[in-house]
Amino acid sequence: MMSEELTRRGYCTYTFNLNGVPHSSFISLTGDMRESAKGLGAFITMVLTRTHSDKVDLVGWSQGAGPLPNQYLKFENGASKVDHFIGLVPSNHGTTAYGLNLFLNSTTSKLGARFDDSMTLLNGMSAPQQLQGSDFNKALYDTPVTQPGVKYTIITSTHDHVVVPYTNAYLHEPGVKNVLLQNICPTDKTGHGNITYDPNVIQMVDNELDSAHAHAVQCTPMKFIG
Template sequence: MKRPPTPRRPLRRWLCAAGTALCLGAAALTATAPAQATPAPAAPQARPATADGPPYPVGDLGTAVHNFIASPDTVAGANNWTCKPTARHPRPVVLTHGTFANSGANWVALAPMLANEGYCVYTLNYGMNQLSLGRVGGLTDIGASATSLGTFVDKVLAATGAEKVDLVGHSQGGMMPNQYLKRLGGARKVHALVGIAPSNHGTTLDGLVDLGNSMNALGFANSFLDLAGLTALKQQEAGSDFQNALWKDGDTVPGVRYTVIQTRHDKVVTPYTNAFLHGEGVTNVLLQDQCPDDKVGHVGLFLDGPTLQNVMNALGPADPGFKPSCTNYGPAT
């Protein structure tokens, strides 16, 4: 009797999706964006509070591609360690990138926009391993990445003299800080967490995680991810052990203000509602409720005009009735 054929195709599909979907991937950054998707920031461009020259240049897709390769640790407007918070912007802002990304690429628009408004802005790379080549972050254990974030926040607070920071993160970078807030004592050092399409409650990868479970193939795939040093991908699966442990006592901690900004067209965090948090101090923003014509996808949010405007509002003044200008949409990737 012949043995039934091994279901290779769904497993290969799952592995490919796990390796490419949970990310701000380099391939997506090197794709050619449609002309209408290359944003020019809608936020006002004020002179930097710490410089006498012109405003920091706000980057675009080309800048992101360049930085991903040539400047993974450096982005305009960030990591000025002599910056001092002002009465208008008393808290430094720490930006955390997504899976398969780095700070140089992920924050080419937001970091200079914030600095031009007078914020002290800081970025870090986290979650790199031997496969990263110093450029591909967010791969390794999320608990260890949260510890790295805590160390970096302490450095920022010591340099600026501030009592608390605000955190802004994209994809895994919006979810990972919850480990810091909930398990590592970070809540007493953080005023606000703004997540841009955060993988908060994990992803089904459009049902592929459920398919892998039903085929008894998920365990094999996850073992491969661990062996390859890609534990963070496994931890972002909906229903993973990491997810269950992180949220077992609810979504939020007292004293922190949460904002989630999400697109209905997210094909990475699926269903897209898994990004949203529930609890005290939470504001969930669905971009299409504000701008129905915005087709931006998960990756493209880092260049999306309405998204960037919502981040600026969330950091201050946090107007609950805020409506962005529906222009300069990000790529539909």
């Protein structure tokens, strides 16, 4: 896991899980991202207090690489506590789910209504919130999302078949560095699910966190997993 490797490289790392499926100890961050963002804020405050630091660097994956932290940065006054935000395959502009978003977002669709009801019952509202065109997505991204004083790095892959199209990960705003994995390591076929285990991506994240001592990425061919 990336957090373990970053710790081995000398970084002080913290991770958190909350707002998950009821009565489950291992399925987390499925609930309303507005509530999860508040939880992230409380966690960051705890880390700053414990480490006697002024700011943190955020490294996230999927939901935790895009909409959840961006909700915190934009609407929960998080920008003053974050120096660098690195997002791996973020669902920034949502996913089309290969066209299902058109039905699931529709206010007249029975499928959409049943999906929302099911996700609410399971505390899984982050799923419909991450559809391209969702009300949540519009509220967050229809106006500029990046915040002054925060550095943004996005790393995504052409083999991401969860955030579809993969270009929905990008933020085209000032201060954002958008990186396509295959432009650095052409033989890397890492997808959405295993990018946090990818040694090439770990090197890239290390370089972003400590740019003063960055090294050329030593690319390892990676197979597509998911």
